[in-house]
Amino acid sequence: VSEASRPISAAPTPRTAVRRKPERASYDEAAVNAILDEALFCHVGVVRDGAPVVIPTIHARHGDHVYLHGSPAAGILRDARGGVEICVAATIVDGLVLARSPRYHSLNYRSVVLFGRVHRLRDKTAKAAALDCLVEHVVAGRSACLRTATPKEIAETEVLQLSLTEASVKIRTGPPLDPDADKDLPIWAGVLPLMLATGEPIEAPGVPPNATVPDHVRTWKRAAT
């Protein structure tokens, strides 16, 4: 367990001050944005009845905030829109770090942790734009070819906005950091890179024959690491 830390735009608060492995903490807004944009989804934490609740969800960054969405009935959205603080963590794993002993094993990764209170979008145009952002976050180029959301669909979707005012990044790269004394051991050590790969697109039932797999699906890939 290691902790990310440090606000991108303010002096460190107690919870964002670097405690563990500060050499892995990064401070710049570009790094925050790049990780949020590449991470396909995130985990959102809230406090409910005094205990933590964490669930996965899709996010999308737009400028200096992220959008979250879901059904108005979803418990974690009900909690969040009530004005409580939330925490959003987005993590990309880049590789397995294979050392000569258990202690020095690790993962190479890039993670962002955000803290704050959400703003609930009410304006229909703003909500529709946020929904397009969420689609674009997952598949760039797709929103332009879709049927637009109906007023009813927009009304039925809750969209929450979190400002990137308290954010921190943690990144680990490079080889295992075994003690020198271990390096003569006859043990292979190194990094096994990991990345997201795609399989063959699976067409949904009912797609008309003239609707072929579009480029934004055929060439989909996350930003290279």
Next chain:
Amino acid sequence: VSEASRPISAAPTPRTAVRRKPERASYDEAAVNAILDEALFCHVGVVRDGAPVVIPTIHARHGDHVYLHGSPAAGILRDARGGVEICVAATIVDGLVLARSPRYHSLNYRSVVLFGRVHRLRDKTAKAAALDCLVEHVVAGRSACLRTATPKEIAETEVLQLSLTEASVKIRTGPPLDPDADKDLPIWAGVLPLMLATGEPIEAPGVPPNATVPDHVRTWKRAAT
């Protein structure tokens, strides 16, 4: 945002009762175990000063509990070992669900959410075994070829154990669920499968020439979905 729910071994508690999309909730222990075993890492949530804090970390399941580990100085471990409740979420993404309109876009995924209080391991033998479990979780077959952890290394590592007494699973599979009226639209819809892929192993500095890339690295893959 959708919520996972339901305990595997007890009547639903308020926080694990299925509220949203119960058709995506699964109840069986085998599903919980399979997702925990396949997910490379997890996100752990705690409450600190009344607010949620979520960070990524490695976990390993062994029987009916999971191990977490880290430096004794890591803030989230300090919180957790103090006896507060934690929440562990592990999520595997299986594909992009591409619909005809923004509303019906989704991800295919499998997720587990665990709740509980941790037990801090103090016994050195138990801690060493847990560290081996954590290595094996990431790379099956590796722990046997490593230098064993020293007493000092074991003492310097905090290991926490969480029982799988309150767990829930949520799984989405299959095509987008567009309304029938959308199916005649000239829009390609379907699923783009996603999986973790490996790159070429990168040897660490200092590895002796006779230590070749072992099978557990060359053939590493996560369980097929």
